[in-house]
Amino acid sequence: MAETAYTLIEDATSLQQACREIGGHRLVAVDTETTSLDPYDGRVRLLQLSTTDGNYVIDLFQINALDSAGLRELLTSPAHIKVLHNAKFDLKMLLYHFGIEVGPIFDTFLASKLIAAGRPDLGHGLAAISARILNEYVDKSMQTSWWGGRLTEEQYRYAARDSEILLPLREQLTSQLVELGMVEVAKLEFDCVLPLSAMELAGMAIDTECWRRQTATVLRAHEIISSELKQQLAAGIEQLSLFGEPDINLDSPTQIIDTLGRMGIQVEGTRSWQLQPLAKDHPVIAKLLEYRTVQKALSSYGDSMLEHLNPKTGRLHPDFHQIGATGGRMSCSNPNLQQVPNTPEYRSCFRAPQGRKLVIADYSQIELRIIADWSEDTRLVKALMSGEDLHSVTASQMLGVPLGEVSKEQRAMAKQLNYGLIYGLGPQGLSARINVTIEEAEALIRTYFATYSGVAAWLKEAADRAITDRENRTRSGRLITFSFDPLDRAQVAGMERLGKNAPIQGSCADIIKRALILLHEALRPLDAQIVNCIHDEIVVEVAEAEADHCRSIVEREMMAAAREFIRSVPASVDIVIADAWLK
């Protein structure tokens, strides 16, 4: 390939000229180079634009190009599709620094992830997909160079190359998306980038004093419990440390197993489910379980959370991975705000700032509604439509007892079955969860599927498809592929469970992503931001005076999003206005 040619733009006249030339194109590749990965920390140095006619590199340190109406029009007009790689990064930068919402977009990163359909072995960086799809080499060595000073010819050329490659990539990726029937889901994903960018930029407020108090409390408990545990383990410890303390690392499973062994307690592993049955007979085991809880609380949810505070905003700005799981679910990191312990001690620290409220909304039983709708199981549909407590209705239908006479145990059993079926729960699993033998569990599962025979048929078909076709789809058409060794029974069984679970879980992701899109648009007139999203839950921060209005918008848009994917069962949204992240 020939060396990348580009036009460097540093003045208004050449910018105008470039905008005229680019304005005639429907497809415009866009990229930025910035002085930091954090929008609050860095500045945008270069804005690169490419069409099939040429590459333009705008030096934003030389010209305030985003003041230009022509350029803003290009970046926001539906007449031009903006092609970016991992657009969330650039969109955040442009949104924060210039208040501009870039769109509509085509994201080569997300397109590549969709096409990979859950295969984990493929990289999706720009260099990786250029090599794989175009057989073209892209040098990323300049990526981490300093973009804040005087730029070299090499840096400009690298920058131009990054946007130049995007249009040929889009062309190939588009035909693959068409071939795989994923145009619709691609649109969904692309439209979701802006809401996610805004969400990350907004970040979530945390009451640091509250968090520190909580951490200090746990630390005191940790000190007491660890010394008690060491004392109780002393009998099994051969050696004392120089200070006369039992010499053991409580966080080392191997040392724990050895020590317990010398005390006459044989264990294979020290996971809580393995220890739980022994806790009654051995106080030391109970103490160990207690220790684990505070150790986890301290290590995962202690000071490390506060290390992610943004110095500029004083808030937490996590990274959401838009296509994080194979089924299309999002994941989250740095910090992972999708795994904050669901207890008041922790959640109450996530408090809206003065004068603001949180609107907390989650879909109720969304995965069951997806199955009911998809399988057209009349009894499950009816159960969900009845407005009665679903698990009680299930128990009543299964056991033929009147709804009012369903016992607590019967309801608990039905609840386990309702939720477990999504994951391919077996007799062993069920018997471990409720107090029945494996034979009884088997019978209950048979009764369940006799009651909901449509669900049974749907699940069987989904599992069979995973094995024979080695693929499945969510409601949006998102493809999920399965790779396994057909001679390995354990692997086949695993794939059958995945085949049942992934389309359901992924369809839930379809719905919540659509909700984020609709909600971002609908909240535009309000002083409100989406601040978190946890699989079937959305958290919005809003000015106190607009909280009620916001609440009705959130409910309306979440319901509308669900209606696009499930028709025969209405969605149900539980929603509260609160000061902190508590329901």
Added chain:
DNA sequence: GGCACCGGCCAC
């Protein structure tokens, strides 16, 4: 010293 892996455990 950095990296990959694992055991363990938090969320939905």
Added chain:
DNA sequence: AAACGTGGCCGGTGCC
């Protein structure tokens, strides 16, 4: 020793 799916984070451990 595992049991029902998807993730991320932690500390320990062993390798290079």
